[in-house]
Amino acid sequence: MKRLFAAVSIIAVLAGPASAQGLETFLEFPKDTPPGNLAIGPDGRMFMSVHEFYGPELRVVEVMADGSTKPYPTEAWARAPQGDGDGLRGVLGLRADREGILWMLDGQGEGQTGRVVGWDTKAEKLHAIYYIGQPVARSTSFLNDLAIDREHGAIYISDTGDGANSAIIVIDMDTGQARRLLEGSAFTVPEDTPMIIDGREITLGGSPAKIGINPITIDPTNTWVYFAPMTASAMYRVRTTDLLDASLSDDALAAKVERYGDKVISDGSTVDAEGNVYITAMTDNAIGVTKPDGTYEVLFQSDEDLPWPDGFSMGVDGFVYATVNELHRSPVLNGGVDASKGTYRIVRFPALGTAVSGR
Known part of the structure; x- marks a missing residue:
């Protein structure tokens, strides 16, 4: 039986410009829990990374039906590791697949190798760890987000890098x-x-922050991977079969990449079954969509209520969920000063097409 959230009493329609009407505040978080990315499993359980740009103690939490959070996967795993023990160093991207595996992108840092940690949310045990060392990763790598393709047994990772060496990593x-x-x-x-x-x-x-590939997502049929630089005016896509074809040279693979449509500077992305690619348009304090005909449309905009919308997840209830975290006011992007006001929340809206969770 699917576990749907029952937080009806704390859902409210955001005030502000008419273009923000219909966007709901699903949950709000205290100042010590700035949200990063979301993952909603096939049973409706919700997981969230706590954004590392704010230096939090916890890396990942489960968001409970009453709006509270608890360390996840375990008390030890949710925090920085002690020596060779369990723990996560810094998680941005995370996804829950249709089998109930929560995949956490534990990024590369000084003296550490990047990795993807898979946790079985049904059996509540470690499922797998994939390490991403050099030379596939670079000394300047910044492992940012990921998409999971269980049909083809692959993980697609956006490595923002230093801008000049931005790339996709396939595991x-x-x-x-x-x-x-x-x-x-x-x-x-x-x-x-x-x-x-x-x-x-x-x-x-x-x-000046001019950032390479960040948003990356996969369609429900595992046919197309959609991706783009954060600082870019276009969304691209490429077939999974081409990404997985090791016989293709980089030039041959590049020839198979399609310009899907227009977008603005953006952070997270997700896609529904009809090919609507949703983006968090943080420079506009907005959530938008790149449509299958290539046009871009602002869905919701509010300077007050959408300060840096960040990550997405499709829900089992037909809604698209997104985090809001004021990241431009974090110490990392604000000269070392935390100027955030505590506008930390999850918002949601009905998908334009069929939403499929757990991928």
Whole structure:
């Protein structure tokens, strides 16, 4: 039986411009729980990364039906590891597949190897760990988000890198082999566009933030992977069969990438069964959609209520869920100063097409 959230009493329609009407605040979080990305399993359980840009103690939590959270997968795994013990160093991307495996992208850092940790949410035990070491990862790698393809036994990861070397990493779930694809291509590196939010150009490490591939998602039939640089005006897609064809050179693979449609500077993405690719358009304080005809449309916009919408997950109830976390006010993107106001929430809206969770 599917577990649906019963938090009806705390759902409210966001106030603000007419274009924000119909967007619901599903849950709100305290200042010590800034949301990162979401994953909703096939049974309706909701999991969330706690955004590492704010330096939280917990890495991942389960969001309970009453709006409370608890460390997940276990008390030990939800925190930084002690020595060689259990634990997660820093999770941004996470996805729950149709088998109930929660996949957590535990990013690369100084003295550590990036990895994908899979946790069986039904049996509540470790399922698998895939390590992503050099040379597939680079010394400047920033493992950002992932898409899961159980039909073909593959994981697709966006490595934002340093911008010049942005790439897609593909992991074979049967063998653990990883390959680095489309590195430095026009489809993965950022465009030369300033990231301006609330009248301020966002900087990262003291330089203007122009960020390569970040949003990545897969359609419900596991046919297409949709992806784009964060700083880009286009959404792209490529067939999973082409990403998995090791005989293709990078040039041959690049020739198979399609420009799917327009978008704006964006963070997270997800796609429904009709090919509507939703994006969190953080520079516009908005949630938008790239439609199958290639056009881009703003679905919801509110300067007050949508300060940096971030990650998505499809629900079992036909809704699209998204996090809001004010990331431009975090220390990492605000010169070392935490200027966030605590607008940390999950919002939701009905999908335009058929929503399929757990992928």
